[in-house]
Amino acid sequence: MSRQNEIFAKARDRVALSREEAYWLWEEAPLERLALTADEVRREVVPDKNMVTWQIDRNVNITNVCISGCKFCNFHCKPHQTERAFITTIDEYRQKIDRMLELGGDQLLLQGGLHPRLGIEFYEELFSTLKELYPQVRLHALGAPEVAHIAKISNISPREALQRLVVAGLDSLPGAGAEILNEDVRRAISPAKPSAREWLDVMHEAHLMNLPTSATMMYGHIESPSQRVDHLLAIRDLQAECPTGNWGFIAFIPWIFRSTGTRLEQEGVKSHFSPLEYIRIIAVSRLILNNINNIQASWLTVGKSTAQLALHSGANDMGSIMIEENVVSSAGAHNEFDAEGIQKAIREAGFTPQLRDQLYRKREYRTKLNE
Numbered sequence: 001m002s003r004q005n006e007i008f009a010k011a012r013d014r015v016a017l018s019r020e021e022a023y024w025l026w027e028e029a030p031l032e033r034l035a036l037t038a039d040e041v042r043r044e045v046v047p048d049k050n051m052v053t054w055q056i057d058r059n060v061n062i063t064n065v066c067i068s069g070c071k072f073c074n075f076h077c078k079p080h081q082t083e084r085a086f087i088t089t090i091d092e093y094r095q096k097i098d099r100m101l102e103l104g105g106d107q108l109l110l111q112g113g114l115h116p117r118l119g120i121e122f123y124e125e126l127f128s129t130l131k132e133l134y135p136q137v138r139l140h141a142l143g144a145p146e147v148a149h150i151a152k153i154s155n156i157s158p159r160e161a162l163q164r165l166v167v168a169g170l171d172s173l174p175g176a177g178a179e180i181l182n183e184d185v186r187r188a189i190s191p192a193k194p195s196a197r198e199w200l201d202v203m204h205e206a207h208l209m210n211l212p213t214s215a216t217m218m219y220g221h222i223e224s225p226s227q228r229v230d231h232l233l234a235i236r237d238l239q240a241e242c243p244t245g246n247w248g249f250i251a252f253i254p255w256i257f258r259s260t261g262t263r264l265e266q267e268g269v270k271s272h273f274s275p276l277e278y279i280r281i282i283a284v285s286r287l288i289l290n291n292i293n294n295i296q297a298s299w300l301t302v303g304k305s306t307a308q309l310a311l312h313s314g315a316n317d318m319g320s321i322m323i324e325e326n327v328v329s330s331a332g333a334h335n336e337f338d339a340e341g342i343q344k345a346i347r348e349a350g351f352t353p354q355l356r357d358q359l360y361r362k363r364e365y366r367t368k369l370n371e
């Protein structure tokens, strides 16, 4: 068997690839064969071969105050910019959650900045209040950098922070803030964000506690191809350490950096979206991440037709209709779907849409509007 056939056979059988094999897939493997093999694996991994899942949730930003200074983010502001700074009030949450429930959503994606003064008690109070008001709503909240930051300013360990957040109502931890898990890249694009090592450590703690998580990658800025491969391998290797039977990373979501109006753009780093490169990323992710079952096509950042192609190249999920999103849309991604639109897009691509929850359990699509 030729070396190329050997690598494809290993990938096809979901055997962990070596760095050299993974790198070859990324750099040299023919795209058509990559996509076909990734599609084959996806059809084997996902229980109902023709099913493509989607979700309804609502993104609410807890605050826009952030000391991280990510150069790809137009959304945040510094603590002294009082005319822009906000902390969402309980009344505002109520309005947003009520609307989300009307539209059939079941989850809040709560994200915010690294606020210098909001410690663990603030988040405990917030999560428990929201759970008291809406026990049926799942809280998919924060991210590894926020947890590391909250732990630091509260003088507790990330483990204690996670434990207390779970007691207060945290249901799952999003994979946000991974960008590219390389310390040099991170220092350059997110100077004051917790390190790549901290991202991995917080996720590891979450896996030990059996808190469901997801993983992401933001590509297309200053990273090299080998740093992308290393990112995928770091996620795969961390997942391999997850105790058997625990949730670990339920899904992987790659998205492209959008440069419009960002500091990176001012420094000469512009995004160049290539649908073919995105398809390669989806396919390679499916093959390298042999221990993560769900690969999500991020329609929000790549648009409908590329997301549809991704469904034939290893992706099995179309993500959420995302009732409110601020970070990527403020940097130039303006793709929109409603519930009908996302299902139509999935059908057009040749699949059957299935509404799901964060744990990929099937849900029935019911809204106040179609009752």
Ligand code: SF4
Pocket: 066, 067, 068, 069, 070, 073, 074, 075, 076, 112, 113, 114, 190, 193, 327
């Ligand atoms: S992406 Fe998140 S962590 Fe980075 S500056 Fe924006 S709000 Fe802060």
